[in-house]
Amino acid sequence: ESAGMESARAEASVKNEPILLQALDGRVPNRTPIWMMRQAGRYLPEYRAVREKAGDFLTLCYTPDLAVEVTLQPIRRFGFDAAILFSDILVVPHALGCPLTFEAGEGPRLVPVTTSAELAALREELDPDKIDRVLEAVSRIRAELPKETALLGFCGAPWTVATYMIAGRGTPDQAPARLASLRDPAFFTALIDRLVETSARYLVGQLKAGADAVQIFDSWAGVLDPTSFRRWSIEPIRRIVSLVRAEVPGARIIAFPKGATLPGLTAMVQATGVNAVGLDWTADRPATRYALGAKCALQGNLDPLTLIAGGRALDASIDAILADFRGASHVFNLGHGIRPETPIVHVEQMIARIRGV
Ligand code: CP3
Numbered sequence: 001e002s003a004g005m006e007s008a009r010a011e012a013s014v015k016n017e018p019i020l021l022q023a024l025d026g027r028v029p030n031r032t033p034i035w036m037m038r039q040a041g042r043y044l045p046e047y048r049a050v051r052e053k054a055g056d057f058l059t060l061c062y063t064p065d066l067a068v069e070v071t072l073q074p075i076r077r078f079g080f081d082a083a084i085l086f087s088d089i090l091v092v093p094h095a096l097g098c099p100l101t102f103e104a105g106e107g108p109r110l111v112p113v114t115t116s117a118e119l120a121a122l123r124e125e126l127d128p129d130k131i132d133r134v135l136e137a138v139s140r141i142r143a144e145l146p147k148e149t150a151l152l153g154f155c156g157a158p159w160t161v162a163t164y165m166i167a168g169r170g171t172p173d174q175a176p177a178r179l180a181s182l183r184d185p186a187f188f189t190a191l192i193d194r195l196v197e198t199s200a201r202y203l204v205g206q207l208k209a210g211a212d213a214v215q216i217f218d219s220w221a222g223v224l225d226p227t228s229f230r231r232w233s234i235e236p237i238r239r240i241v242s243l244v245r246a247e248v249p250g251a252r253i254i255a256f257p258k259g260a261t262l263p264g265l266t267a268m269v270q271a272t273g274v275n276a277v278g279l280d281w282t283a284d285r286p287a288t289r290y291a292l293g294a295k296c297a298l299q300g301n302l303d304p305l306t307l308i309a310g311g312r313a314l315d316a317s318i319d320a321i322l323a324d325f326r327g328a329s330h331v332f333n334l335g336h337g338i339r340p341e342t343p344i345v346h347v348e349q350m351i352a353r354i355r356g357v
Pocket of ligand 1: 087090337
């Protein structure tokens with residue numbers, strides 16, 4: 001068989017790859033891949049119907065039939081270029097043995113873990129009774145998705161997950177976790193280490209079950225000073241990337257350190273070697289592209305409030321994002337999760353505008 005035929009075949013397989021993966025590999029696909037953080041969720045009536053029947057949010061996460069169904073809902077409705085596994089970042093502490101509940105309209109509640117003794121009482125490894133259900137959902141989603149649609153797995157970054165474990169809930173500035181890191185560094189370091197190891201294994205499980213790429217959500221990176229950002233956001237993510245790629249060579253990984261500065265993002269890319277960084281809506285796009293456009297793919301960064309507003313504000317914002325990233329490896333996304341009050345027609349308007357139809 002001639003080398004020419006082989007390279008023609010390689011070329012064809014590159015072209016048939018989901019466009020999201022082309023962008024993550026540093027190429028510029030012939031159209032911009034689109035997905036939305038929290039794309040399966042309460043803004044969709046079909047999600048609310050399943051959620052109501054299940055009764056409890058965690059039941060959705062641990063029942064493969066339901067997790068598969070709600071993951072696929074936004075793909076069927078909008079034809080996004082990627083599906084993201086329906087689950088939650090707090091499944092990791094839950095599978096370590098932290099009791100977890102979601103109260104309607106109040107967000108998550110965990111039994112706080114604030115001392116070395118409390119950490120020692122948790123599991124060393126994730127409970128397979130919980131995690132295997134998530135991994136079963138991953139392989140079934142992959143089997144049901146169209147070939148051209150990428151499947152993303154995810155986990156929370158150790159810093160962000162630790163903030164919820166220590167406070168037992170979301171707080172405005174994550175003061176409890178910041179204080180714990182200062183007052184009891186031995187406990188705090190051990191908690192981060194536990195999360196690095198278990199999160200890496202969890203991502204490896206998702207990739208082996210069929211996820212095409214994974215995203216690490218560091219939603220609370222923005223409350224850290226530059227030194228703490230290196231220590232508690234970059235360094236744990238660097239270790240996760242290296243553990244994951246030791247098991248899954250070439251694993252594609254997106255880091256989303258929400259609220260990071262451009263020097264912080266630059267250091268993150270340099271230290272971790274992630275394929276892409278997620279940008280929140282405050283990012284300076286031209287400056288970010290100038291600094292990082294040749295080093296990794298850039299994902300983002302429509303303000304979720306612009307998607308609620310719709311109209312000309314939405315069109316103008318989309319046009320600016322596309323213009324700023326034209327010719328770069330860009331994945332269109334929001335700067336944070338879509339909010340429940342977002343009108344579905346605005347999502348349709350967004351997709352049509354990006355795809356030029
Ligand atoms: O993006 C997706 O569609 C995949 C599913 C997904 C969920 N949560 C579903 C969910 C993902 C990737 C997450 C990540 C997550 N969870 C993060 C990181 C991203 C971010 O938003 O910053 C965080 C911090 C959490 C923790 C969490 N889960 C909170 C604070 C809440 C309550 C606030 C809220 O929006 O309700 C959740 C609950 C949650 N996770 C819901 C969904 C669809 C709503 C639960 C419901 O149906 O009542």
